[in-house]
Amino acid sequence: MKYQNIPSEYAISVKGLSKRFVIPHERINTLKGAFIHAFRRKTFETFYALDAVSFDIKRGECFGIIGRNGSGKSTLLKILAGVYVADSGSVSIDGRISPFLELGIGFNPELSGRDNIYLNATVLGLSKKTIDEKFDSILAFSETGRFIDQKLKNYSSGMQVRLAFSVAIHANRDILIMDEVLAVGDTNFQAKCLQELHNLKEAGKTIVLVTHDISAVEKHCDRAMLIEEGKIAAIGEAGIVVAEYMKRNMSRNMSEVAKLI
DSSP states (O other): OOOOOOOTTEEEEEEEEEEEEEEESSOOOSHHHHHHTTTSOOOEEEEEEEEEEEEEEETTOEEEEEOOTTSSHHHHHHHHTTSSOOSEEEEEEOSOEEEEOSTTTTOOTTSBHHHHHHHHHHHTTOOHHHHHHHHHHHHHHHTOGGGTTSBGGGSOHHHHHHHHHHHHHHTOOSEEEEESTTSSSOHHHHHHHHHHHHHHHHTTOEEEEEOSOHHHHHHHOSEEEEEETTEEEEEEEHHHHHHHHHHHHHHHHHHHHHHHO
């Protein structure tokens, strides 16, 4: 996979990106099972999480990525963030990235909330002096002040999300990658996140948003992309892509109901 210069109007350019996983057909959980199957021929299945995906994201654009569970959305974001390495294709990124990926990535459950702020912000490239200056603001946004010196493993999932999101938006990066930030947490925090994403967009930041909240995509994203089975099914103006997603889901649901009749 290559990281290279791209035209100035783009923040991200993806060309022919593919990622595959090998899935064994037999699952062995015991020592006895391992012994019994030791001399059997092992069979595997190759699963393409992404299959020759190509798209561009403009600088300062809010770009939504939607699709059903298992369609390849999170795999794509992990490649953009450098967590996964693609099997083929290229990713070109112009700007510093602040990733908010699935719950738990980049945090240590055995450390306190305070220590995790410093750990995660350091990974994002902030100096200790900068973290010191932003600490109170990070804490205030996350609303975890009472629990900041408790171990992260004692936090609820919503508290962990608030802390991770707060660190991500305070990193002052050019590109924010957000995976299901609206899936966990109460409605007040979700509204707070959406307002902050709006502020970041107004400030010229590039935002890549994966979410099942299609109303948020339609309202806040300039363009969107629908992924199905690792391939791009639709890409374009957010409202049009959301409508296509809903149409496909309705058709699929009707087909499943018809099978039961």
